[in-house]
Amino acid sequence: MRGINPRVNMIHSSEQQTLIQRAKQITEELQQGVKKSYKEVISVCGDDTHSMGMKPLTFVRQVIATCIYPELLQDDTIATDARQRAERLLKECEGGSVGKYCSYSPIRGIHHSVCEFISKRDGGVPCSVENIYICCGCQDALLFVLNLLVHGEGLDQTGVLTPIPSYNAFVMGLESLGAVMVPYYLCEEEGWELRVEDLRKALYTSRSHCSPRILYVINPGIPTGHVQSRKSMEEVIRFAAEEKLFLFADEVHQDTVYGEDSQFVSYKKVLFEMGPQYSDSMELASFHSVSKGFIGECGLRCGYVELVNIDPSVKPFVKAFFNIQRSPPITGQIAMHIMVDPPKPGDPSYSTFSQEVKFKKDTLVYNVQQVQGIVDTLPGMSFQAGCGGIYAYLRLYLPPKALQQAKDEGTKPDRLYCMRLLEEEGVCLGVGTEFGQKEGTYHIRMCILTPTPKVKEVLSRLKSFHLRFLQEFA
């Protein structure tokens, strides 16, 4: 190809992909009658809860279906509040069709509901629609803001402080934009805590080869499940302010905080409670999405970013730049609208809605306990259970012979482990290398917002494989 952007030629494809490809092949082999010790492949490597069998929320789907096909406004089998909601939304679409563009003129009711949600969530901290950009998923929102900021070459190249382990599509996004990924390591021993001294170390070291300008924080953390304490967040904010970093708060997992004493607090709220010294000047981008949490609508695509403390003189350019991009899909926006403004007590759909959410939450809590219960009985494996998110992230302590075997095969030890697990037991897990990890540590990831029978089956296969694996390489 003549004249390709040289950056594209440097992009790593995802480590996980070969595993997923192989899982597909095995599924086909099974369908063709090849005999294995298992009847089907179970994949819990992703973060796509519908595809793993969690059901969509009825109210969300009823409202969207009615907006798409307004004849359903007359359909009594659809809850009245769903139809009313759809009717209100349709009234806001010129021409009464969700087939309209939204970039230049977002649907007011949706845009405003996001604002009200944020303000209410944050105990009244003001929020303006001006600062809310609704995107085609949070990944799109992340790339939008990165594109605004990333620039420069050599020593002036934008550096982005990025947690390890991390959300790998973000890291790939950095590569594709030519930003410098500056890793800071989370402390597994302390339940994956973010320690400011580690941030500082990473920042100072990076200054020899780039200009660190952005600090990316994921809270609740993925794949770790760690939920940051307010104290830790205050420290992070002070650090970012001192070092003049633009803070990216990726809060897409804010819904799924299930630890007994933990609670989600947004970076924006903490920032504003720290007083004007911080809240008047610190640049913050806070991200959310409909893909995660109990709504889990990955396929509809919608996320938002709120930009806080953006220089007013720059705002028109930000807006113009946003508009070049694209208009977010309306069905995703409707899901977002319901995520931020769900049925209330007294509404016809309230009881079904709450039961569906409660079921998912209970599933999550129960599944964590299942994982903990099994891991506790296993040698060579540990689990720092988090209080949030939708994954269990397990550490593997692999015997030296297994490490040697991986070396001989030219692969990573946890990849060897996962590939063997897939071949022998038909279970596809996430490989730690995909998310980044401290040199010499190995991990596996499992999505646990998954129906419990599936999780149990995975754990049982994992257990027998793991013991066999340890024995083989003892």
Place this chain on the structure above:
Amino acid sequence: MRGINPRVNMIHSSEQQTLIQRAKQITEELQQGVKKSYKEVISVCGDDTHSMGMKPLTFVRQVIATCIYPELLQDDTIATDARQRAERLLKECEGGSVGKYCSYSPIRGIHHSVCEFISKRDGGVPCSVENIYICCGCQDALLFVLNLLVHGEGLDQTGVLTPIPSYNAFVMGLESLGAVMVPYYLCEEEGWELRVEDLRKALYTSRSHCSPRILYVINPGIPTGHVQSRKSMEEVIRFAAEEKLFLFADEVHQDTVYGEDSQFVSYKKVLFEMGPQYSDSMELASFHSVSKGFIGECGLRCGYVELVNIDPSVKPFVKAFFNIQRSPPITGQIAMHIMVDPPKPGDPSYSTFSQEVKFKKDTLVYNVQQVQGIVDTLPGMSFQAGCGGIYAYLRLYLPPKALQQAKDEGTKPDRLYCMRLLEEEGVCLGVGTEFGQKEGTYHIRMCILTPTPKVKEVLSRLKSFHLRFLQEFA
């Protein structure tokens, strides 16, 4: 804002926006009871046919609604073929939910249907799913391929040959990526024909300040409505091959070709019919979308690009790069699926579907005649009616005093014209400057895939305004 990407600070916001903002204000004023000579603002400046009152296609909406809310599989008021289609699509979604991600694993049936459509449309020219990238709208697809290719600084900076008039969001996309827009002018006198000598001139001139690597062609053209002849396309292909340009064929308006003797032929088809000298090596990206044509689903967001003759060694990087971006929304993909594989004769929905499409086509043809009829009676205005697309693009011949007035007000003459038209008659049109035009020429654009009564009302208001305007500045 500290450390913003300097390119963002150079983006022009759209000229049209001030007009659209003012149209909104006037609408609010009318609602508040302010008296004007008109009762409502009519906006035909956009390209969003649903918002202008064209109805969505029933079959499209029935299939999507059923996929979103599968309880409708049991609903007899939904056509059986719509339900069958939904059932097939749902079977292809793991977990049976359209809530799943699609970037790494597109929905097979949709991906393949696009391929079959292309191959059939092009008289059997082979097409492989490997080369089809389904995106969140065609704008996303354009930016995806631009991002793959645009690079370099100074003399090595990628230049993109771009028609004038053009699709302005593409031009803004070029700006945002730091590509050099190299304008080539379409020949209005010859019905907006693309003349290769003009291309060549633009190319040679541009070499003094950039490296032209991409040739962007829009066919059917917007806003011109010009449909290229096969001969013209062959010339363009020969030129691109000689000059080693990557050809971007933006064919989003392929559905709406209504001229008596004209027919849409794709660049890919012409390329393959020119024989292996061209078809084995010329790099081509061909774009399509669900936003335009008779389907007009701008709000659902889906488009695709087919990449032809991409170096096999680069493909894995292209794929990896694509996957970083994002997964296209499923509801948009379903619309795409139906666009490429509509109901067939004999299917229960066939007759409704064809009637709905025929109605839109008839509307388009009738509206063109209406516009022509009025323009023919008016001094100071001309119309090179095209054979495709969804716009009427009119030329204004403005009196010197009007040009002087614009100069005095520090605005463009056609913007002055449109602003006055809006204030005095409540009609919002597209301003020629937005699309680019030859120095000293002025234009206005009107979307004519719009209900006929609206078009008639627009024409009547335009006529009386225009005559008044000419008189005022005589």
